[in-house]
Amino acid sequence: MWANVVTLLCVLHSMEAVFMITLPSVEVEKKIEELGRRKPYVMFSPNDASSISKNLTNIEEEFHRQPTEAKNLVDLAESLNLTTLVKALEQTGLDNIIDHEGQYTLFAPTNEAFLNIPKWASNIPLKELLSFHVARGLIHGDEIQNDRLARTILSKRDIRLNIYKNGDVVTANGSPITAVNFTAHNGVLHIIDRVMVSIYERGGTIVKQLSRCPSFKTLTKLITIAGLNDALHAKGPFTLFAPSDEAFAKMPADCIKHLVDNPPMLRQVLLFHVAQGSWFSAGLEDGMSLESLQTSKLSIGIQDGSVMVAGKATVTSPDALGSNGVIHAIDTVIVPPSMEKKLAKIMSKAAKKQKRLIGSNKD
Known part of the structure; x- marks a missing residue:
């Protein structure tokens, strides 16, 4: 009996709700059924017929409220006060793309992050820069895995995701992700604290990226001499601690x-500069050791904010991105511990020989 009464009341109130929200009854019934599955307060009790009217009001409010909550990614970014990003998207026309198409994951820099873009990055076309922050498809926070690659809307360029320090630090191309899983109807947004300005060329492995930079002419030549081009073009990922030309100039010419x-000896020295895995600066910790491709371990030290490698070299420019890893410029060439004595002995003999030659010329 009560069940029939409740059913009749529901129908009458539903009809009233139909006229109030000016929608076909089929759509309202579907909405009621959906909310009944999702929200406990819609499940009526025969002993509480007085609550039916209130519950139907909740249904109506939910029906009207939901469309305004289903923001697109640009509106969502604006609601999060990411105003610099929104203006840049509008300026480049990318707002129209991520407003209406696909499912995307937007790695959204803060306003402060835009203020801290390095001067050298001012030459990067803004549309290209922003496209590098939009990944195709949905990647929620719990789906991020270490060294996962997310294909961006910038042709054949990926965002490399990493997890460091037991999950306390998660990065996108080395930029720490500070907040995750803001959801829009066409994607998901994660906030990052640095603009991802290091954009590699299509297919730009760490070796190819080195050849683009005039500061690494010596290293580029030595990699070729050592026969390491193919190895460093491989999938990786790798972390290359790259001595600059100035670093090599500090070494004796002999x-x-x-x-x-x-x-073969050159090959071993250079392999000592390459660590397995992608280690952005955000993941490096004082006292840690990385496995080098030479098999010796690379010690990492952090002093006054500076990263030291093998106790001798300082990172001068971190987090340059390649398709298969990351490059950190260093100011000193490092030698595997197993080769230090041997190389020092060879150099000592060379110095004595040179000294004898100078002496004989004076005679």
């Missing part, structure tokens, strides 16, 4: 010549 004349 030492470099000896390495060039002995490619």
Whole structure:
């Protein structure tokens, strides 16, 4: 009996709600059924017929409220006060793309992040820069895995996702992700605290990226001499601690010549500069050791905010991105511990020989 009364009341109130919201009754019934599954307060009790009217009011409010909550990604970014990003998207026309198409994951820099873009990055076309922050498809926070690659809307360029420090630090191309899982009807938004300005060329492995930079001419030549081009073009990922031309200039010329004349030894020295895995600066910790491709371990130290490698080299420019890893510029060439004595002995003999030659010329 009560069940029939409740049913009749529901129908009458539903009809009233139909006229109030000017929608076909079929749609309202579907909405009621959906909310009944999702929300406990819609499940009526025969002993509480007085609550039916209140519950139907809740249904109506929910029906009207939901469309305004289903923001697109641009509106969502604006509601999160990411105003610089929104203006940049509008300026480049990317707002129209991520407003209406697909399912996207937007890695959204804060306003402060835009203020801290390095000067050298001012030459990057803004549309290209922003496209590098939009991944195709949905990637929620719990779906991020270490070294997962997310294909962006910038042709054949990926965002590399990493998890460090037991999950306390999660990065996108080395930029820490500070908040996750803001949801829009056409995607998901994660907030990052740095603009991802290091954009590699299509297919730009760490070796190819080195060749683009005039500061690494010596290293690029030595990699070729050592026969490491193919190895460093591989999938990886790798972390290359790259000595600049100035770093090689600090070495005795005879030492470099000896390495060039002995490619197997040169190969071992260079492999000591490459760690397995992608280690952005946000993931490096004082006292940690990384496995190098030379098999010796690379010690990492952090002093006054500076990263030290193998106790001798300082990172001068971190987090340059390649398709298969990351590059950190360093100011000193490092030598595997197993080769230090041998190389020092060779250099000592070379110095004595040079001294004898100078003496004989004076005679």
